[in-house]
Amino acid sequence: MQRRNFVKSTFGAAGLGLTGASVSGASIAENWHSQPNFLAKNNFKLKYAPHFGMFENSAGKDLIDQLKFMADMGFTAMEDNGMMGRDPALQTKLGEEMARLGITMGVFVLDKGGNGQNTLAAGKQEYIDIFLNGCKKAVETAKRCNTKLTTVVPGDFERKLPIGIQTGNVIDALRRGADILAAGNLTMVLEPLSDTPNLFLRTSDQTYEICRAVNSPSCKILFDIYHMQKNEGHIIPHIDWCWSEIGYFQIGDNPGRNEPTTGEINYKNVFKHIYQKQKAENKEFIFGMEHGKSQQGKEGEVALIKAYVESDSFTV
Structure with a gap:
């Protein structure tokens, strides 16, 4: 089956075209303009970045096909937490x-950047060495997949120390x-987390201070x-x-x-x-879609895209 027909049958048969989606340039395939329930290529205002596997029911398991599907849907970025663990040849292929x-690569997780077993808060040289070796490897990964960003979590508290x-x-x-990463034109982004109270990095103001x-x-x-x-709540402030x-x-x-619109956060206002802030300062952030889907199967993937269309429909 030709890829354009595969995408059409995936969504058209479900009868779930995205009404209200803005069209930028050509549709997914050039001969679809007269078809009733096709998905237009969305012209998102922000650089939303899906993960591999997020559209597996629609695009299949092949990672290249998944990238093509993301591009067809109008996504201009992607992130892959596990990129550093992939074969170097595959990293290069995905980067190319x-x-x-025209997809910008977002973050991957710096392997052994800090975790419960080698927390940086402990100040132990063996843990620091693990982290620094991870930084060196991350620079090489970033070159292959064309990114400038890697996620670092310092690890757990060391409760014996003040x-x-x-x-x-x-x-x-x-x-x-940072000295190692700067030499390789790579930036670590420190992530405060809510997964467990044992994690050292918990809030945005603490991370700001560091x-x-x-x-x-x-x-x-x-x-x-x-x-x-x-x-911490109080997101916009x-x-x-x-x-x-x-x-x-x-x-x-x-x-x-899960995706925006499924919980309590007013993502339309946050986005x-x-x-507005990034436009005023001529910045452009990537927004990693690090979440699950509220529905299963292809229908869940359609619902996810519709949620982003809705949340991105703010007026400026």
Whole structure:
């Protein structure tokens, strides 16, 4: 089956065309203009970045086909937390295909950047060495897949030490890592998380303080709106307070950690606020779609795209 017919049958047969989606240029296939229930290529205002597997029911398991499907749907970025663990030849192939499709690669997770087993808060040389070696490997991965961003989580608290000493240990390690990453034109984005109270990095203001202390353009904040809604709320003011140190956003509604419109966060307002701020300063952030789907199968993938069309339909 030709790919254009595959995409058409995936969504057209479901009768779930995205009414209200804005069309930019040609439709997914040049001969679809007269077809009733096709999905137009959306002209999103922001650079939303799906993950591999997010559209597997529609595009199949092949990663290149999934990238093509993302591009057909109008997504101009993608992120892959596991990129660093992929075969180097595949990293290169994916990077080349993203470049061809006009897709910007977002973050991948820096392997062993810090976790419960090698927390940077402990200040132990063996843990620091693991982190610094990860930084060196991350530079090589980034070159192959054409990204400038990698996610770092410092790990857990070291409960035996005072909090100020732990913070100093984290700052010292990150400064050394930032020097390695800066030489490779790569930026680590520190992600405060809500997964467990044992995690050292929990809030955006704490992460802001650490970034200011590291004092490097290669150390910024990954502002995951889902995690920050859980840990601190007050999303738009926290974005404003931390703005100068934010390097990346991630998305997920709460509760449920699914697509926008499925929880309590008013993503249309949040997206509008960020869009206006970044436009005023000539910035352009990537918004990683680090969430699940509220529905299963192809219908769930259609619902996900419709949720982004709706949340992106703010007026400016």
